[in-house]
Amino acid sequence: MADETPLMQQYQRIKAEHQGEILLFRMGDFYEMFSEDAKLGSKILGLTLTSRNNGAAGRVPLAGVPVKAVEGYIARLVAAGCKVAICEQMEDPKKAKIIVKRQVTEVLTPGTVMTENLLEATSNSFLACAQRAGERAALAWLDLTTGEFFLASLPLARLGDELRRIGPREILLEGVNGLPEGPRGAQANVPLLEAACEKPGGLGCPCTWLEDWRFDRATCVEGLKKHFGVATFNGFGIEDDDPALVSAGVLLDYAGRMQPAALAHIVRLQPYFPGDYMVLDRASVANLELVSNFSGGRGGTLLETLDRTLTAMGARTLRRWVLEPLQDFPQIEKRLDRVAAFHSDSALRRGVRDLLAEVADIERLVGRISSQRAGPRELASLAASLGRIPELKAGLADSGNPALAGLGESLREYPQLVAEIGRALSDDLPALLADGNVIRAGYNAGLDELRSFQTEGKDWLVRLEADQRARSGIGNLKVKYNRVFGYFIEVTRSNLHLVPADYIRKQTISGGERFITPELKEYENKVLGAEEKIAALEYDLFCALREHAATFSAELQETAAALACLDVAAALAEVAADLGYVRPSMVEGDRIFIREGRHPVVERMVQGHKFVPNDIELDNRENQIIVLTGPNMAGKSTLLRQVGLIVLLAHVGSFVPAAEAAVCRVDRIFTRVGASDNLARGQSTFMVEMNETANILNNASPASLILLDEIGRGTSTFDGLSIAWSVTEYLHEQPSRAAKTIFATHYHELTELESLLPRVKNFNVMVKDYGERVIFLHKIQRGGSDRSYGIQVARLAGIPQTVLERAREVLANLEGGEFSAGHVPRLASGSHAPRAQRRDLDQLSLFAAAPGPPNPAVERLKDLDPDSLTPIEALKILYELKKDVDK
Numbered sequence: 001m002a003d004e005t006p007l008m009q010q011y012q013r014i015k016a017e018h019q020g021e022i023l024l025f026r027m028g029d030f031y032e033m034f035s036e037d038a039k040l041g042s043k044i045l046g047l048t049l050t051s052r053n054n055g056a057a058g059r060v061p062l063a064g065v066p067v068k069a070v071e072g073y074i075a076r077l078v079a080a081g082c083k084v085a086i087c088e089q090m091e092d093p094k095k096a097k098i099i100v101k102r103q104v105t106e107v108l109t110p111g112t113v114m115t116e117n118l119l120e121a122t123s124n125s126f127l128a129c130a131q132r133a134g135e136r137a138a139l140a141w142l143d144l145t146t147g148e149f150f151l152a153s154l155p156l157a158r159l160g161d162e163l164r165r166i167g168p169r170e171i172l173l174e175g176v177n178g179l180p181e182g183p184r185g186a187q188a189n190v191p192l193l194e195a196a197c198e199k200p201g202g203l204g205c206p207c208t209w210l211e212d213w214r215f216d217r218a219t220c221v222e223g224l225k226k227h228f229g230v231a232t233f234n235g236f237g238i239e240d241d242d243p244a245l246v247s248a249g250v251l252l253d254y255a256g257r258m259q260p261a262a263l264a265h266i267v268r269l270q271p272y273f274p275g276d277y278m279v280l281d282r283a284s285v286a287n288l289e290l291v292s293n294f295s296g297g298r299g300g301t302l303l304e305t306l307d308r309t310l311t312a313m314g315a316r317t318l319r320r321w322v323l324e325p326l327q328d329f330p331q332i333e334k335r336l337d338r339v340a341a342f343h344s345d346s347a348l349r350r351g352v353r354d355l356l357a358e359v360a361d362i363e364r365l366v367g368r369i370s371s372q373r374a375g376p377r378e379l380a381s382l383a384a385s386l387g388r389i390p391e392l393k394a395g396l397a398d399s400g401n402p403a404l405a406g407l408g409e410s411l412r413e414y415p416q417l418v419a420e421i422g423r424a425l426s427d428d429l430p431a432l433l434a435d436g437n438v439i440r441a442g443y444n445a446g447l448d449e450l451r452s453f454q455t456e457g458k459d460w461l462v463r464l465e466a467d468q469r470a471r472s473g474i475g476n477l478k479v480k481y482n483r484v485f486g487y488f489i490e491v492t493r494s495n496l497h498l499v500p501a502d503y504i505r506k507q508t509i510s511g512g513e514r515f516i517t518p519e520l521k522e523y524e525n526k527v528l529g530a531e532e533k534i535a536a537l538e539y540d541l542f543c544a545l546r547e548h549a550a551t552f553s554a555e556l557q558e559t560a561a562a563l564a565c566l567d568v569a570a571a572l573a574e575v576a577a578d579l580g581y582v583r584p585s586m587v588e589g590d591r592i593f594i595r596e597g598r599h600p601v602v603e604r605m606v607q608g609h610k611f612v613p614n615d616i617e618l619d620n621r622e623n624q625i626i627v628l629t630g631p632n633m634a635g636k637s638t639l640l641r642q643v644g645l646i647v648l649l650a651h652v653g654s655f656v657p658a659a660e661a662a663v664c665r666v667d668r669i670f671t672r673v674g675a676s677d678n679l680a681r682g683q684s685t686f687m688v689e690m691n692e693t694a695n696i697l698n699n700a701s702p703a704s705l706i707l708l709d710e711i712g713r714g715t716s717t718f719d720g721l722s723i724a725w726s727v728t729e730y731l732h733e734q735p736s737r738a739a740k741t742i743f744a745t746h747y748h749e750l751t752e753l754e755s756l757l758p759r760v761k762n763f764n765v766m767v768k769d770y771g772e773r774v775i776f777l778h779k780i781q782r783g784g785s786d787r788s789y790g791i792q793v794a795r796l797a798g799i800p801q802t803v804l805e806r807a808r809e810v811l812a813n814l815e816g817g818e819f820s821a822g823h824v825p826r827l828a829s830g831s832h833a834p835r836a837q838r839r840d841l842d843q844l845s846l847f848a849a850a851p852g853p854p855n856p857a858v859e860r861l862k863d864l865d866p867d868s869l870t871p872i873e874a875l876k877i878l879y880e881l882k883k884d885v886d887k
Contacts, residue, residue, distance in 0.1 A: 003056035006033070006099050014087055021083040021107060024074075028093070030064040031086075038063040044080050045073055074108060075118045081206045082109040110206055111170030112258040114145055114371060121361065122307075122315035124148065128168035129251045130159060131215065133243035140247035141166050144255055146313075146363040147265040147370075147557055151244035152272040161281045162274070165323045168205055172250055175209030191516075210250065220249020227252060228269065236269050257382050265370035265553040278325035278651050279668040287671040287707075288644050289601070290322050302645055305600050306654065308574045310353055312361040313560050314567025321568065325651035327665060329586050335653025337403035340583055341657065342573030348399050349577075355392050356567050359385040362560040370550045372543070376429040376438045379546060382556075383421035386414045389559070394564070407569070412555055412560040417548075424545050439538050447541065448722075452532045461487075464520070470805060476826065477518070486516040486865050487524040555568055572654045579604070581655035583647075585662040590620040590702065592647060592740060596659035599642035600649070603657065612778035613659070616643050618740040620702050623650055623761055627751055628744040629785035630765030632793045634779040636744035637673060639765075640707040642741060644669050666705045670696045670739075673709040686714030693723075697730060697737060704739035706731065710746065718882075721747045729770050732757045751784030817852055857881050 004012065011034060015023050024031035026378065033041040034052070042049040042063040051059040065073045077084050086108065090101040108115070111127030119125050128141040137159040140151040154162060163171070166306055214220075224245060225231065233240055248269060256263050285291070291303045298304050303322055309315045326332050342349040360381040368374040369382070389411050397410030424442045465479040474495045481487050485506060491499055492512040503515035575581065579600070596613035603611035612635070617623050628636050646656045650663040672692050691713065696706055711727055712720025724747050733742055738759075743750070753760045764785035764887055768775040774792040791807050799807075866874070 005055045008054050023085045025087045026089045031808045032064040105696035107258040121312040126168040126169050129172040129247040131247050138244040138247045140251050142251045145367045150270050150272045151248045153244045154274050164282050170208050172217045217246050220246045223249050238271050262371040267554045284669050284671045287673040295564045300308050308571035309567045310356040311359050311567045313363045313564040315565040318568045321652050333652050338569035339572045341401040341404045342570050343576050352570050355388045366553050366556045370553050383418045386418050412559050439541050447537050450530050453530050490514050506559050584650040584656050589660045592618040593662040594658050597639050598657040599851040614780050624759035625741045628763050634765035634776045637709050644707050667703040670706045689714050700739040702738050706739045706741040708743040717841040
């Protein structure tokens with residue numbers, strides 16, 4: 001290091017404290033990266049890799065980005081999973097004695113970024129910390145941009161589902177020396193994530209492994225108490241022995257190290273109780289396409305359909321509500337009352353929404369103000385947004401509706417803060433504080449005096465130029481300014497003989513010379529001093545104003561939350577009015593009744609066709625399980641999803657797409673829809689299917705809603721049918737698992753369960769069959785279906801006619817049980833024979849008389865009494881007979 005230049009020695013000292021982070025080293029108008037950082041950064045950002053002289057140590061790799069464009073480059077680095085340390089110049093380079101003082105002011109990680117263009121406005125940017133506490137998981141999550149801070153202690157099996165609901169940008173885990181190695185890290189956290197998230201990093205966000213000593217309980221709890229200024233956490237509704245306090249303490253410490261100035265607005269720690277919300281596992285969130293579609297986008301999701309919010313904080317709140325349906329009926333009814341009030345008063349709804357459209361993202365503005373990041377325009381935006389609150393309160397109060405009046409009372413007004421910001425800031429504000437003209441004239445007497453001197457100084461220069469022209473007789477004499485020489489008098493070469501004796505030569509140029517005078521130099525010192533003083537005073541005044549606004553952080557966060565709820569209620573009412581939704585009745589008991597229900601997403605996507613509504617009734621007494629049969633494309637999957645979405649919307653506190661809906665409390669919605677391989681874990685389609693089915697059977701309760709779209713199609717027909725049959729029996733016969741269920745299936749044999757199990761009802765999706773053509777009516781009716789219409793659907797898909805004709809022959813043979821004399825199906829043995837010849841081949845019936853000893857299977861069947869067998873016993877005997885036949 002001694003052989004390196006002073007600059008690189010400074011760099012190495014700072015870099016030593018930020019290993020594992022890309023260090024952006026401020027040098028004038030550029031941020032530079034050196035050595036390995038330069039190599040990695042240039043690769044990610046597509047920059048040209050150059051080098052810089054490093055004295056006797058040789059040249060060092062170099063890559064840089066301009067200061068003005070740095071945010072875009074940082075966004076790309078963070079998106080690539082990098083941590084970025086920002087090293088700023090802490091003094092004016094002109095005043096530096098040897099080398100400019102530099103210091104890292106913040107470290108940007110995926111979970112701690114606060115720069116506006118690195119964030120998604122409609123979703124939170126959570127940083128999470130997970131730790132195992134016995135057979136439970138201790139979880140905490142924090143959004144630095146809004147100050148929202150939560151913790152929860154929950155069953156280990158729930159961790160993966162909760163993390164997917166939260167959607168953190170970064171997860172903190174305990175390791176050894178910051179690595180996922182060693183006894184504690186290897187034994188506790190790698191399996192923790194593998195169990196919860198399928199594999200480390202399986203959530204699609206980076207994991208940060210911290211030193212194990214950072215998870216010391218006493219240190220974490222003390223850090224939290226010091227930050228919040230409390231002696232106990234009971235005031236937050238949290239027990240002092242809650243294991244999740246450790247995770248919360250680790251989060252706060254990490255955030256403070258990454259963003260030292262960003263913790264002031266974190267004023268509350270909120271407990272999250274999973275029992276307060278409907279459980280939505282990862283399969284249900286994905287299969288119902290609540291917030292993202294199967295391709296990972298937002299199009300065609302429930303959230304896209306519902307999101308008519310006009311504020312970013314309202315959009316984030318709506319997303320959270322969709323993923324956290326309530327269990328508490330009074331809270332649900334409160335939300336429904338607000339939606340109903342806006343739904344019935346379109347004029348009020350329009351007025352409120354017009355005002356909300358002018359409200360900025362107060363939650364994140366508070367974060368930026370508290371962390372001293374907010375610029376002039378953001379502070380003005382806060383004042384303008386708060387200025388709309390009196391009008392909103394008045395409108396809600398005048399509505400006469402108790403639900404809206406109560407919401408209006410939670411909106412706090414800030415007349416003094418709004419007036420102070422308005423009095424201080426100019427009307428035409430620059431984007432950056434450094435651009436000047438931020439503070440309004442008349443706000444500060446000292447600033448006004450400096451500005452008047454600056455204004456008068458321009459007039460003084462005009463008078464000076466006129467005086468010097470008259471005095472010297474040089475008609476084209478000019479008084480000019482540049483950054484290098486300051487103010488000077490410029491004289492052309494032809495007039496140099498007229499220059500007065502007291503002029504002091506400063507510079508010779510091609511067309512003449514430049515001079516200064518004692519009078520001009522004195523003026524320059526005053527003017528330049530005034531400019532610096534104006535800039536410094538404006539900066540101080542603005543920072544004082546920003547700090548004053550930051551003292552309202554806690555109150556502003558509460559106001560922002562109330563505005564978000566107001567925005568969501570008005571948005572849901574707008575959707576209901578526009579799309580014809582109705583208020584659901586939340587009923588005690590076990591009944592779900594939906595009349596003319598519709599799929600909220602699909603009905604918007606059906607171009608040129610009217611969506612066909614359907615009725616559904618489920619309960620735990622007579623209509624527990626619906627076996628739904630019908631052909632592909634008839635709408636079975638749509639029906640399943642629409643029932644799930646309507647039940648979920650009711651628990652969110654939204655109107656629903658139906659003519660009428662009565663919905664009981666549902667603790668979980670399970671979905672088993674579609675199938676795909678999980679190649680990352682070496683699991684086949686069938687294994688994924690069975691895992692999801694096992695989760696349902698092990699966790700369902702009588703208060704659950706189960707939506708099954710096929711079971712067993714990933715294996716052989718007989719195996720699949722057997723599993724589907726026994727699953728249905730299990731859900732019917734086990735009192736602790738007797739959930740309300742809709743089972744869509746192609747196994748028509750399952751319709752026989754209606755005659756065996758009293759709470760099973762058959763329904764089918766109606767079709768019109770015109771020979772080779774079929775029309776899907778998308779309407780369900782009582783009774784089972786005995787056909788799948790697979791060949792007709794294949795024709796609609798464009799399968800060649802010759803293939804369809806052969807498929808009909810094969811289907812006829814299979815349905816007729818045709819076999820050759822050698823017990824080979826005719827579809828195989830006669831596949832290359834003439835059709836007439838294939839028809840003449842012998843057919844052997846299962847029970848036909850045959851020469852030789854009696855068939856054991858037939859003899860055993862003769863001895864059976866079908867009426868005395870349970871379904872399980874019958875299946876067992878069937879398996880034994882099959883086993884005998886296969887010998």
